[in-house]
Amino acid sequence: MTPWQFMACVEGYGKANGWKQTGGGSADTLSDDELKKMGIVGF
Known part of the structure; x- marks a missing residue:
């Protein structure tokens, strides 16, 4: 597993069980440039 x-x-489990999101480490917080540096394409 990657x-x-x-x-x-973990995120899915948390959403299903009512965990509150703190905003840290979420993919929404990464800029397009950061995603490119990580090798992620097609966004």
Whole structure:
């Protein structure tokens, strides 16, 4: 399992069980340039 898959599982579990989001580490907070540097394409 990749780290991305693990974090997606944790996030889904948290949403299903009413965890509050803190805003840290979410993919929404990454800029397009940061995503490009990480090798993520197609956004």
